[in-house]
Amino acid sequence: MSTATSRPLARLGDLTSNRQDSTDTNVPPKIDVEKLDFYYGDKRALQDISIRIKPNLVTAFIGPSGCGKSTFLRTLNRMNDIIPGTRVNGKILIDNVDIYTSGMDVVQLRRRVGMVFQKSNPFPKSIFENIAYGLRINGMAGSKSELAGRVEESLKQAALWDEVKDRLHESALAMSGGQQQRLCIARALAVRPEILLMDEPASALDPIATQRIEELIYDLKKTYTIVIVTHNMQQAARVSDHTAFFWLGRLVEYDRTEKIFTAPAEKLTEDYVTGRFG
Amino acid sequence: MSQTAPLGLTGDPAARTVAWRRFTDVAFQVIALVVLLVALGALGALIWDIVSDGAGRLSWDFVTSFPSRRASQAGIWPALVGSVFIILVTAVLAVPVGVAAAIYLEEYGGRSLGARLIELNITNLAAVPSIIYGLLGLGLFVRMLGMGRSVLAGASTLALLVLPVVILSTREALRAVPGSLREGSYALGATKWQTIWYQVLPVATPGILTGLILALSRAIGETAPLIIAGAVTFATFAPDSIWSPFTVLPIQIFNWVSRPQVEFHANAAAGILVLVLLLLSMNAIAIWLRDRYTKKGAA
Amino acid sequence: MSLGPAREPRRRSKRFEFIIEWVLFLSALLSIGTTIGIILVLTVETVAFLREVSIVEFLTGTEWTPLFSMPRFGVLPLVAGTTLVSLIAMAVALPMGLLSAIYLSEYSSDGVRRVVKPVLELLAGVPTVVYGYFALLFVTPVLQRFLPALSGFNAVSPGIVMGIMILPLVSSLAEDAMRGVPRGLREGSYALGATKMQTSLRVVVPAAFSGITAAFILAVSRAIGETMIVAIAAGQQPRLTFDPTVPVETMTAYIVQISLGDTPQGTIEYRTIFAVGMLLFIGTFGLNVVSAWLRERFREEYA
DSSP: OOOTTTSOOOOTTOOOSOSOOTTSTTSOOSEEEEEEEEEETTEEEEEEEEEEEOTTSEEEEEOSTTSSHHHHHHHTTTGGGGSTTEEEEEEEEETTEETTSTTOOHHHHHHHEEEEOSSOOOOSSBHHHHHHHHHHHTTOOOSHHHHHHHHHHHHHHTTOHHHHTTOTTSBGGGSOHHHHHHHHHHHHHHTOOSEEEEESTTTTSOHHHHHHHHHHHHHHTTTSEEEEEOSOHHHHHHHOSEEEEEETTEEEEEEEHHHHHHSOSSHHHHHHHTTSOO | OOOOOOSSOOSOHHHHHHHHHHHHHHHHHHHHHHHHHHHHHHHHHHHHHHHHHHGGGOSHHHHHSOOOSSGGGOOOHHHHHHHHHHHHHHHHHHHHHHHHHHHIIIIIITTOHHHHHHHHHHHHHHTSOHHHHHHHHIIIIIIITOOOSSHHHHHHHHHHHHHHHHHHHHHHHHHTSOHHHHHHHHHTTOOHHHHIIIIIHHHHHHHHHHHHHHHHHHHHTOOHHHHHHTOOSSOOSOOOSTTSOOOOHHHHHHHHHTSSOHHHHHHHHHHHHHHHHHHHHHHHHHHHHHHHHHHHHHO | OOOOSOOHHHHHHHHHHHHHHHHHHHHHHHHHHHHHHHHHHHHHHHHHHHHHSOHHHHHHOSOEETTSSSOEEOOHHHHHHHHHHHHHHHHHHHHHHHHHHHIIIIIOOHHHHHHHHHHHHHHHHSOHHHHHHHIIIIIHHHHHHHOTTOOSSOSHHHHHHHHHHHHHHHHHHHHHHHHTSOHHHHHHHHHTTOOHHHIIIIIIHHHTHHHHHHHHHHHHHHHHHOOHHHHHHTOSOOOOOOOTTSOOOOHHHHHHHHHHTTOOTTSHHHHHHHHHHHHHHHHHHHHHHHHHHHHHHHHHHTO
């Protein structure tokens, strides 16, 4: 269980491969996207995206605003289905199953592929109820003591338990922004997803809260496959193992993070990471 | 604006225009204020008139007696019971259908042609005069479905009358629920109905309740539809089941006002006071309910 | 632990969701049923009525005496009564409502608005039977002091009171329309040195014209359909006249009059209320449609 200041953060150039390397091409990808196009009505927002995301790693999507990285993230759990008029061409395979086939149970997909939003959105209920909700609707609640145990476990996973264990039945809206976001992470983890999608999870938070979230991500990747969208390049460099650079709806380059930030193959990538355009 | 010559008749045309314009500006404001004062005055006169005519007649006896040919002995009890009874049955009929329809239109219907037609239809229905609903109730509930002149027929008629208002205000309440709440729920693997039932509705409930009470407050004052579709005007008994004949406060008041004897006019005024008291208590209950729900929802 | 096809518990919830959606849809469909019901009930009885009375006599006859032994079914007296009362109501409600709206939208401070708007809402919320009492037992006697020839039942008392009742509607709808006019237009006018009154009357009101007209038309529709005020204070003597000091009967008051009596079903007297009701429905429906269309056009102009 990490605390706020005990773990040093990785720095650019500090990244060596002493971690288990699932960038090893023998490990099958968790998410395999093949030639994905995405349309809002007539407007094409994503063009010809192909990418293989490895399990138990953190993959970052970076790019200037409007480049489609959030849209792409939301296709991975079919969150865009809620918006009318959207259309998808191509395939997204998770564990080798195309999630856009007609037989796919979207509801179950969303449990397995969890999402944390840019602006934290705790339910206007107590802290306990926020987490219990996801368990109950998925039939994972169990007995009263089992439920309490699962809630505690999720809060511990999100490094929030110590701070809230005495006020579980108070309103979630009374917490600070950083705490609310960690609650949303705990809520997502409670239903035991395999993949966690995070859309700019720390962009609305102060630097200390951000640091805690980044440490959390570092811990979580042992168990989960994490995809994080961020506009903060330093954050991507600190936190991720692989990075994908998007521009105007296309995937420009995708490689190990240290390579993207030190020796990118594409000029466009180099221009972006060196700050030549925003 | 620069300070120019005073309001005098100097030769400067610009100065005169400015002065004239300022005068008309002030005059306009005065006229507008007078208009508003007239409206206020009318309300004041109304209240004063009713209270002075009726307060003397208002008593516990009056509330609990039955109508009679002798004005001094007449009371309002059957009408009061009738009004309360009718409103309750109307609510029972209108709320489930109204809320369900609003949920459909707001959460499921989207912009499909069917949904838009239904919306248009509801907006139209909200503007149809209430007397037409009375005719509908007469033809459909009283005659065709054979309910006769009963509480059920009257309540069904009123339910149809308030339905558009309930639907419109429920939709507003649903629309006020932020989309991020729904998204958060979907992202956890909840189905649409689970999201609506466990997240959206609890948050929207205070707004729905307020809209409902507004609709029922209107319904309590409705006279014409019930005269046509069911009520009797001289009730000597209070209704005891949904199949009994009944009358309501506004109709009793109407009955008394229509009599030439002055004593009955006092009864009518007292009846109006009872009606107003009933309306105020309904609104008070509504506010209390809404506050209770708002507190519950927050934690 | 991979994502496989849907398992048993989920399939049951899928069917449940499907049923729920259908139940909700049928509830929404009920509103269409209401409209169909109204049209059907009115049409059936009106058609039966017109089998006995020619439509020409109905729409152009000048005597309405359906209960006499020599019945006449010309509806014009009722239409005249409705028109007369509504005109008086509009003479009160439209100018006052518009002025009130201009004041609230362009001039008033928050303090004034906080007092005035609840008062207007109260005025709109008073049950019409109370207004009827007020018209008959307060307004008429007061007017009789200035006009001794005024009959106890007349058109001017309910007209004025109805105007006061409808004033809040005109005021709030017109205010909405004026608030929809973009600030830029007002600022352009002020920048030229115009006063507030000139800006309001010459720029804002014309810009909000279709919205304001929509409000006016809706007010007329409301006046035409109003029942209790006229039933109590206007009288029960159908009369083709434009004299506001004598008793008249409106279409709505007639329907109430017959319903209070003992008219058996299937008789021609019974059918008259539906025929008159049909006329009323068509009139108000037409006005409502025009008003809605104008409001839509206004919204498009300033979307």
